[in-house]
Structures are given as structure tokens and as C-alpha cells.
Amino acid sequence: MESPQRVGPYTLIRKLGEGGMGVVHLAHDPAGRPVALKTMRADLAGQEEFRRRFGKESEAARRVARFCTAPVLDAGFHDGVACLVTEYVEGPDLSSVVARAPLAGSNLEALAVGVATALAAIHAAGVVHRDLKPSNVLLSPLGPRVIDFGIAQLADAPGAVATVARSMGTPAYMSPEQARGEHVTPASDVFSWGSLVAYAGTGRPPFGTGGVPEVVYRVINHAPVLDGLDERVRPLVERALAKDPARRPTAQQLIDTLLGRPQVPVAAATQAVSETWTPVVVPPAGPPQPREPAASRRLWATVAVGVLAAVLGAAVTLAVVRPWERPDGRETVTTVEALGTTFEVRIDSLVRQGRAARLQWTVRNVGKENAPLYNKFGRGALDRTVSQVSLIPPGVGDALYPAVDGGACRCASLPTAPFNGGDRLQLWAVYEGLPEDADRVDVSLGPLGLIKDVAVEQA
Template sequence: MRHACRSVAFRRAPAPVFQPLLPDDPDEVAGYRLFARLGAGGMGRVYLSYTPGGRPVALKVVRPEFAEDSEFRRRFSQEVANAQRIHGLYTAQVIDSGTAADAPWLVTAYVPGPSLQQVVREHGPLPVRTVLLLLGGIAEALQAIHSVSVVHRDLKPANVLVAADGPRVIDFGIARAADATALTGTGYRIGSPAFMAPEQAQGGAITPATDVFALGALAAYVASGVPPFGEGPETAVLYRVVHEQPDLAGVPAELRELLLRCLAKSPEERPKPAEIIEVAREHPAVGGQLRFADNWLPLPVSTEITRRSDLPRTPPRPAPAVPSAPPVPSAPPVPAMAPPTVPVTVVEPPSGAVLPPQGAEAFTAPLPPPQPTVQLPAPAVALAPAPAPAGKRRGVSWRTLLTVALVMALGGALVGVLLSRGDAGPKTGSSSGNSGSGQQQAVDAPTTPGADDSPVTAPTGPDSTDTPGGGVSATGGPTGWTPLVSKVELDIPAAEYSSEAYRVDLTAGKLIAPGTNGKWVLGLHNTGGAGGSRANTFVSDGDDDSDFAVITDSSVTPGQCNTALDTHPDSDLTFGHAGAGRLLCVRDRSTHDIAIAAIEVADEQTGEVKLSVSTWQGGS
């Protein structure tokens, strides 16, 4: 009962629900203006948007690697067509889609509430009455899904959102198409092992009874705080699902009979959704009515729903207004003649002089762009103004205007050169090919307390000189976390790989020898079968269990990791999925510490692993 011992002392402040858009996020998708990020997972990014009539929606955009797969597009189109036929009150309605777009997308109704996984992780098991109401609502959602000959196949706590008026079953279309495309060909089953029916685990026929089994496992988790078939490596969990009875010791006695029927090994012995609704309605704790009144949820969960209902109404990146130029005094026409020669005097800047930052605004009116043929002189220049002609009235001559333009052209470029020279020392985590990119500059910038999350970047390829996990400051950290480990590069060599391989101590940021215990450890596990074949998997084998999420974006922040772990946790941690060029988010379930491993090498055959680890301690 490790989960029952969670202490609120480790609980950090809730992460922001509506995260700002990142530089590589679009401003709009197919006419939908994006207002915030809601999360990112293994198959895409989720944004907050609105319909033309003002209703909030969740817009999911597929990752580029899936968009380029023709098999994924075929499956995605089929899944979206099926989802659009489902019209249950306890499902998140599919509103719009772009299956043929360069980056396929899907729009569903926005549900202002956390997932059941977040609720249990943050607040513990739920009361019997709440569990019964959830059973009734989700069973009604399954009725709507099954009525159009669709089986969900991945019903789990992360795929059920909790709203003020009941649960909402989500995750139609993208996830199933992505899972089928990426995993079916390699022998894996679509679904999450802890909530997978025996026939699904064995590759048998998938029927509506498969979803009933998942509902029973989900309800047992919500009522007790632990999955009925335990946790650990996928193979161990799947073995227990197929061959062992569920452990319902932590489930209240009045719920066990119904859940045991749902978790029957034989699909024919499981109740139908209509029967589940009837049993839940007649339970004394409900009183004959399945009504989602104001008090159906514990107060902390209701408070969280209220927080998620405070939607942003202003786009985060409004188009910048074009400043209007002030009136220009009338001047005589510029004669068509060559510009005068301006004398240039080279002056070295005094010691300790501070130059203005590059791009600092010195004038309010638009200035002419620098001339491409101007050759830069030595580090600083002072231009001697041409003497004013005698007998002329005071005013702005064309010679003066040309001189000012030349000063600004030279000065602006020169300041940039000097700043670059001052920055020319060695830098960790930047490559010569990318040092000028805006994204790399943002990654290399040190963080300060209270600043936005500092992103971790994935390796850019085998020939890249980028440091995996670059962009994490050792002295600062994002809001809500304290940095413990910053960009520590570790190498588990192939020669050392075995059941007693070196492992990574995530808290200390170092390798620990075989037989050495660590508080929070990321290791390797060989789940290969006969004949010496390997199926290497990342596992957490420390004293506390962990949650995982595989990120295929080029960078991720601790806050985004936390959201991905809540909304799209991963159970497939094999090298084929959590491989080179990807980021592995790990969260300690007791302390809520976050670790991000940027994977550079994950050799399926030899077990060699090269990665860079950054770790943050959970805030209060």
C-alpha cells in the first residue's frame, strides 16, 4: 500500500493548465486560432481554441513522423470517421477534423476537468458513491461507443476526464491509429497493460466485453489507488492479467462483487454496460438515482475543475501593431548624384564601456536598412559630421539624413559583432551549425527563479555536436521545481550490459554499479524471448515507482513533461519507442520529482545506452 502513504508535504503547486505557445507552435490551424497549449504526448500536441460561435475546443495536431506514414493516415481517417458517429453525453464529441492536411488534426469538445489518473495521483482514492457514479457514467459512454460498432480498446484513467456534470471518455482517433501504426508490426498489443483484457493481451478477438474488463480495472484503481494487477514491467503485468486473479484488497467491500464480475477472465462472464448501470443505481450509497449533483466529487477535485474553467479569451501572441511614422518635414528633392564621402575616424572603446544590447530601440521612426556593400571597420567608429554650408537656414539637409542612416547601419551591425565577440568563449551544448538560431539561443539562455520552464532538447543526430539535454541551467530552475542535476552525460556501454548492468541514479546524476541500491534509479531490462533475442526496456527499479512519457518533440520543459505524464503516460518503454533522438520524462510517484533523459543512443541489439539526464525536485 505504498500509495496510501503519500504525504502532502511533497505536493507541489498545481501546474498551469493553459501553457503559453512555444516558438514552433502555429498561431492557427485550419482557421482555428490557438490560445494556449493543453499538453503534448506521444502522438501529437493539444491546444485550446474556440469555435466561431465561441465554444472552447481541444485541437490535437499529429506529429510529423506520423503524418508522413501513409498507413497512419489511412487508419486515422477510419478512426475519425468512427468517432464522429458517437454522440454520447459522456464522451468528448468529435467536432471537426483534417485527415488530409499536411499535419492531420482533430477537434473535440473541451472538458474543463482533470483526468482520473491526475485525480487519484493528487488526491488519492475516491469515495464509494463517487466510484459508483463514475461506473454508471462511463458504462453509458460505452453504450454509445458500442452502439456504432466501435470498441475503445484503451479505456484507462488517463482517458477519462472528470467534469462537474460527470465523466467524459476521450482519446478517439489519433491514439489508436498511432498505436496501431507504430506497434502492431512489432508484436505489441494496442492498449495499456494494467487495464488490458486477457484476450487483448493474447491477441484474441476484441469485443465490447474488452472495454468492460478495462472499466473494472479502472474502477478498482480509482477506488483503491493501485491497479488490480499491480505495477512493474509490462511482461509481468500482462502475465498477471492473463493468469492471476485481481488483487482487490484495497477496494471497499461493497464494490468488490461487481468489479470481480467485470474482471472475469472469460468475456462471456462479464456484465453488459446496461447491467453495470443498473447495479450502480440500486446501490444503497447512491440511493436509487445516478445524479451528478454539486457534491458528487470531493471538494479538492471540484476546486480543480473550477480552475480549469477559467479559460483564456485573449490570444497569447497578438499580431504586432505596425507603428505609424511621424510626419517628415518637407525637404528639397534629393539630387541624382553620388553620395558624398564621409570621413571615418576609428576609435577604440574605453575600457569597461558598456555597449547597448543588440536591437535596442534608439529612434521611433523607421530607419533605412543597412547597405550590404558597407565594409565593417574596426570595433567602433565615430563619424565626423559634415560642416553646415554657410548662409543656409537651419533645418535637415539630405546630407545630414544620409549621415544618420550610415551611422545607424554601421553602428547596429557593429554592436552585433562586438556582442558576438564577447560571447565567443566555449559554450556547452551548442553546435557551430546552429549557434545563430533563435531556438538555440532560447535553449542556451540561463534560467532564473520564477522564469518559465527551461527546455531540454533532444539530440539532433549522430553527427551533431549538441549536448543532449542542453539548455538546462544548473543554478536556476522553472517555477515549482528546484534543479538537482543539469545535463549530466552518462554512458552504459554494451560490454557491461546484462541483468546486472550499470544503472542511472536520477537523484545523483551518476551511474551506479551492479548490486548498488539507489533511491530513484533508471535501469535496463531485457525482456527478450528464446534464442537470445533482445527487447531492451527502460525501467525504474528504485524504492518508489515512477510514471513515464516518451516525447518526440525536439525540446520539452519540466512543466510540459508533467502534463504529458498526466495526460499521455507511456507503458511502451522499449528501445524501439523510447529510442535515440527522443526524450524520456520520468516522475517519482511519491516525491513528484521530474527527470528528463535525452537519449542519444539506445542500441536494441547490444544494450548500449548514451543519454543526458536533468532532474528537478518537486516543489511544495
């Protein structure tokens, strides 16, 4: 039976995935904004215990701050269908990226900080995720975003009947106490963080693969296998994977250790992640492309972000990269008068993988006037995306516009909110068909003009 076209006020666009609890769709809210809508299985929604826990736990999920998470926007029952609506995050999940190659360098460190930051926000709301795993971490243009915490068991409900959460948890990433069926606390999520970071950095779960009983046995009884994990994060991962929950650091302590100072606010940690993160471009399905030798990749300058280089064990350095600062000292930045105010436009990165490329740029209103940006960058009168922003390779007559997938632009949408002086937006778009010999392009930003000679970086 096909899924209904609408669930309450939400219009279903396409199926994104399916799990033990239900089905996730890309949907549009009444204002036309993309959201991720998860409908729960009908047999669960019909159980009184589920309905009670669902209401309580989804209300707790609404309290989770949006730092490095996909925030919950709505939860409830529409026409008898239990659903959870979150912000839609554009980007591949961690498992699909690591399947091609493990993360390394600043992106591995940014992942570690970003996921720890999300856990700190989740735990501060009294929620335990309980199912932190690679498929629940999406790699957005601004960094990792943790999803699917909306049906987690409340941390402040010891002894509560875990009807909803009992089926949750993935053996390779669950904590020993969760594997034994014991009550879990935020320390369980920290253990999962350690397993996830180890997987991201090596391409292997630290307790191996195989049947559920053997993996669970290793989680409970064996030491993790961390061979090949970057030594800058390995000591902290080892602490997080302690069998005794009391010996593990908290999510906040993970952040503080990684960033090198005590009590780093989650907002500052989120900003550090976004400035460090290099957007990931996943090419269309096909055989993996050979990776370029590290020596041939361009080195980007690193700068401080208000926190000192961190020391982790022997010394961890979280180098914060500002991709617009090129080794030749040039900045891809311009100031333009448009739409009744003054904008500063900065190209953050243009990263290619094969013939696909992802452009990321920042627009800041440095004037004093409100200048709403929606409906100004789309290719149609009602298009609120940045589909008009194009790349112009040298010697090519036609501009290259963002790719379209399922009728939707693979690009950022613009909010309908005011855009006042001092406001800033980070935007992105994915392009396909970039000539392989194009190492520099011009970028047409529609009403904000043309930025010439932008360097194309290799992923």
C-alpha cells in the first residue's frame, strides 16, 4: 500500500528511509519548507504505553537546543498517525561517507567535537539518545548533525518502563550496560560516541562485525580494537569506551578536552566545528574513485577561533580552517551594494570530487537596512532556493546551475525571516558536470554579482 500524500498539514515528497520504528519522508510544511517527517508504525501507535511515552519523550526532544542537531519542530498524532517532524538536513550520513574512505585530520576532529556538542545539548534537555550510530549522523555543509533522538528515553526517569526504547540500540555502537538490558544514562551515549569516532577514523567498528550475540559479547567483555585511529583522538576515545560508566567523561568534558579549555559553551563549539569542517561531496553511485596523494592536496591556512589549540593525551590540535584564506594570501570576498543595503559576500569553499562540486558561501548584511533574501536567488518567482547561483567555467558558454534531484534543487533554501544589519547566512549548492580541467571558475551570485577566479579545491 502506498504512503499517503499528506500527513496532517505536511505534504510528503519522497521516502528517505525506513527503520524499526517507522518510515522517514522528505516533506514540506505548510509554508513550503523542507522537513523530515517520521511516521511511527501503526501497531506501536495503537499501544497505550507507546502513546504515553511518545508524548512525554517527544516533548522532551523539543527542549533540545539545535546545536549540531536536527531540532524537533513538531510531534503528535495527525489523523491517528503518530509522527515526529524535524529540520531537514541536506547531506549524506556518516556510514555512506566512511564506506568510501575514513575521515581524517580536521574533519575527524570536527566530527568528534560536533557529535559531542550534540550530545551535550541532548543531555541538557534530560534526554538520552540511546541509538547513536553512523546512520544517525548526517554530514551537512556546516558539519555533522545528530538526528533521531526524538524517541529517546528520558534521562530523569529511572525505573521507567522502556517500552518505546527497548528495541532501540545498534549492537556495534551500544554500551555494555545497554547490551545487558540495564538502565542507561548519558554515559551510555558517550560510549557510543567513542565507538562512532573510532569507526569514522578507521572504517571499522571497534568491536567488530558479525552476528548480534558475538558483537554484544565483545562489547561487554573485550577491549576495543583501535589500530589505525589518529593518535590525536585515540586517548579520549579509549576513555569514552571504558566498561564502567563512572569512568567515562561527560559530553561536556569531551568538548572541553578536544577544544582545550573548560566549560566551552555549545554555541562556541558549534562555531568551531562549522569553521573547521570541509563539506563532503558524495559522487553518484559507482566504483570508488582513487584518492589523490596527500602531498598533492592544497594546504589551507589555519587560524585560532577563540579557543587555544587543545591538548588531548600527548597533545591534540583542533586546527580551525577558514577555507576562504588561500595560501597565496588572496581572499575570495567582495562587498556589494544590492537590494537596498550593503552585503559582504565570501566564498567559503568550492570542493570537487570527480565532476561533482559543492559550493559554500557566506552572505552578511553589513549595512543597516533589512533586506529579505527569499525569492531573490531562485530561478522562478516562487523559488525560495539559491537555484540561480551558477558556476561559469573558463571557455564554457553556458553557466552550470545547481543539480536537481527528484525535482528538488540540491541547494540551500532561504528563510522568510528578516535579514537585518549584522545578520549572516551560510549557503550551499551542489553542481554536476564540472569540467575535469577546470581548476578555477567564476561564480555568479545573481543579484549579488559575479566573483571571478574562484579556486576549485579537491576533496
